[in-house]
Amino acid sequence: MRLNDDLIATDIAAYLEKHEHKSLLRFITCGSVDDGKSTLIGRLLYDSKMIFEDQLASLESDSKKVGTQGENIDFALLVDGLAAEREQGITIDVAYRFFATDKRKFIVADTPGHEQYTRNMATGASTADVAILMVDARKGILTQTRRHSFITTLLGIRKLVVAVNKMDLVGYSEQVYEDIIEDFYAFADELATDLEIQPIPMSALEGVNITSRSNETDWYEGPSLMEYLETVPVGDKRLNAPFRMPVQWVNRPNLDFRGFSGQITAGTIKTGDRVKSMPSGKQSTIDRIVTATGDLEQGIAGQSVTLTLADEIDCSRGDVIVSADDPTEVSDQFQARILWMSESPLLPGRRYLLKIGSKTVTATVNAPKYGIDVNTLSDVPAKTLELNQIGVTTLSLDQAIPYDPYDVNREMGGFILIDRMTNDTVGLGLIDFALRRASNIHWQAMDMDRATLAEQKGQKPAVLWFTGLSGSGKSTIANALQKLLFAQGKHTFTLDGDNVRHGLNRDLGFTDADRVENIRRVANVARLMTDAGLITLVSFISPFRSERQMARNLMAEGEFIEVYVDTPIEVAEKRDVKGLYKKARAGEIKNFTGIDSPYEPPKDPEITIDTVNHTAEEAAQSIMDYLKEKGMLDI
Template sequence: MRLTDDLIASDIGAYLQKHEHKSLLRFITCGSVDDGKSTLIGRLLYDSKMIFEDQLASLEADSKRVGTQGENIDFALLVDGLAAEREQGITIDVAYRFFATDKRKFIVADTPGHEQYTRNMATGASTADVAILMIDARKGILTQTRRHSFITTLLGIRRLVLAVNKMDLVDYSEQVFNDIVEDFYDFADELATDLEIQPIPMSALAGINITENSRETDWYDGPSLMDYLETVPIGDKRLNAPFRMPVQWVNRPNLDFRGFSGQIAAGTVKPGDRIKTLPSGRQSTITRIVTATGDLDEAVAGQSITLTLADEVDSSRGDVIVSADSPAEVSDQFQVRVLWMSDTPLLPGRRYLLKIGAKTVTATINAPKYGIDINTLNDMPAKTLELNQIGVTTLSLDQAIAFDPYDENREMGGFILIDRQTNDTVGLGMIDFALRRASNIHWQAIDIDRATLAEQKGQKPAVLWFTGLSGSGKSTIANALQKRLFALGKHTFILDGDNVRHGLNRDLGFTDVDRVENVRRVSNVARLMSDAGLITLVSFISPFRDERQMARNLMADGEFVEIHVDTPLNVAEQRDVKGLYKKARAGEIKNFTGIDSPYEAPLTPELRINTVGQSPEDAAETILDYLKEKGFLSH
């Protein structure tokens, strides 16, 4: 009997109670394009009688509209919910569906097979216990099959169903099935040593080996797909792990109550337990476990609670409350694995936002140690990461965070990377371990500090950052300004883009990746010079706003002065003192700013210099007046 409106109206309470205490299995379907993922889920929903009568009528009508032959139903339409998906016959978004049998509840994620939507597939895999890897029996193992296999294991899934689908189209050939299974086992040897694989021959459209074993494959003696899903062990290792709870909200409804709210990521907690808040390291004792329905004597992983403490502990959103006896680690530098999810490649040295749990910090990503070849799983050289590429790299944060390695705790070791300008999610990452240098390297105390050095020179340290197109006049103005400052007895130094490429940055080219690293190195040199009390004039095209902001963030407050030498492209190209624009137009120079590489003009610079109607000497005088006004030149 299918679920009808009358049944819902009369027996919804009994229905919910029936399923309340069953175990819950989360699984995904994945694989290459058109391998039958959506059809399989539709079949599972249909066979488990989880389709309403009006849905069934709509499904039958849609199936006829898209041209399904005879009385057959196009089960894929059940989960292809977007209009674009139904029109194109593909899966784009991740579709989550709930169904239940007499033995277990299920949440299944139907993930897209197209390479361009790999990011959506990774989203679905991040919370799954089991992956059903669909393979078209006619095509065998494809590159996207390997990519999805690797991503599922990368994200911690260790139970995999090798679903060799469309067996009806190869006459249910045992040899075809065995060849595909053998090929996959050869590949899977490199995936994970503890991976459990269950191969199943099936036809999702015809219902072969879905809910029960079929005579068409009498040579197969393993379980049907539903038998496997109903009996596969579900071991939530979070329950046996040390207690972890990221703080999502400091709950302060009145002066008499102060608690810390969040969802338990691992372990259990009881009143009286000793805890520690990280990264501060302050300790206290749990006094109450508060929920909307009353206090608890114990709470476990997955529950959302509010904890009250015996002591006044200063903790805020993003901190983590942990077991005092088995605390998480704290660091600001890590080795990580990253799946890049943006059309714009990773720019090593650029600052991205990193979100882990309820904490958002700024991260600087280094050049990858290596990428991973999806077909062979071998390491390969990589200067950056492209869309859907996976690599191993290191990163540093602007503040320390509490973490566990991802392989031990998904919630405490998994993170996403966000572009600071567009707010797009550009990467998904997993922490392997903290870098030892994070705890070994400290700032060396120096008796003569930066303030004393600046006072000796009778000036305030400053970094004057000249940015603009090639030929805009940056270096000429910086040189004229340095002469005036020298005449006033001030201590200066010029870091010029061309000059540093003869030594410090001679190994860098002019790709976007190299430009970012170019600015990163010079920014750190400029910071050291400001620590010495100097007025440093930096003349760099520095085309990207993110990197100029990175340079600003390195300096002390008020010491960074961004000067946009705002010369139009046509004027700079007419000057072409070095002949670079001519070569760029002829294709002899690649990645030339303003021609085939972008220049992101400053939005709110401290000074904007228009060189069309102003000489370099007048521009230098304008900047000098600004420095006097802001107190950089006073004794």
């Protein structure tokens, strides 16, 4: 038994040593639904002898279950692992597989073709070197084919195989193949000037032109797919780029050791090299390059290391250690290309979480400059972005971040957008450049600061944010409260939803996007009023929790007081002092909150007002009592 164990260990060591120094190619398969992506990968694994006997037996059994005829094997079952995928015969998730030949190692991502799962396809493409674009010979170039072609080039892939599959179903017709390739080249002229395209006719099911050239297509003179994958030159551009390492963890196991752990995303680093920590710009020298197996004299792109520095400088998770001679840029405003990945459309002006590398910040996404038509690649007008739509827009962050343009460095220029309420990933973005105005606008310091102005008025600044349905009584209560505060000599101002729409927000309608922008503007005005030392009463329906949270985040700690005027819709509709509910029910008013537009009640407001059992004056007095209890009315 010991002898067998030793032999197995020897075989494993020999196998690992054999593959250790081979180059690695990452590629994806993409294209429209049922173009044969999973079947192709299954065929590659099968022909590469990467399927164990028990897997093959299981595959043969599963093939019979799904109705595969005769002795044929359904190779798609190798990578379509989800039950839903097998039932529908489509790929939903991204499946990664490793295999190797005598010449090269491969990691392949089988990405879904269905339009609904375009976001999954983009995930697989984000790390690939080559894309295999599958085209059904019977159908030719489809909209999803064009969309995937555009996304792959958008994400930086410059080597593209146009695999015209299922040639057996068109009698291996050279004319059909040539027409498809001509159609694709006409489209590809607009994709990228440096795109390298390799067309290949094939049948993944029959194994034609997969691992070797086939007599079925004797008119084709190019390489088989495997010959191309084994020989296509893929140099690691990251090695020649300036040094970059986002800090994932400050490693301090004891008082004698302080290191910064992360993966080197670009360049090389040696002990003694000068580096900077961005965005602070503080400089130091590399003292040690520590790994789990010992110290290195040099670290290269792709390695995970811990760097120790000669000096104690401010550096934390989310910062980036860079070459001192060639640092990153730093900015808080960008132009970016965005692929929208949510079924809920982009709401311009809404704040989303932006995650880039190991850093997460808050970002306001502005209305798109334009969208991109995936069929023609032309610019089209766009006020928002829908699911799978691609557009160009600008973003403003709540703090400056270090970055490189995506076309220069994928890791330093690519980001995702996350909904702050649901934590869903809603968008994928690529930074083009920083906006010039970001470096031209500076905060002007004033001698008379907010503390001085508040002290002059003998009060603490605050924002009382009244939210509730139309007709709930927000403005009535705010008006009654303002009179009480005035009677005590307090300095106040009221921002009312209707009144503000006569001036500042006159250009806005009542779509979800307009409501988001409405609250963004008002929240910033309210913040300026707290800087003046005022107690500001804001009376707006403000239906979305995300925007109310945005307003809260603008204010200093303890200065935002959310007042939920909790009135049932049937009561508010019965009051209907403005006749709005009646018009909404008649279809004369669209996007009316509570009728055909949602209202999201606060989850944890500071104050809840019941207007069914209390008058406006009683409600105002209860708010006054709260302010006195919290010490808001006196300094």
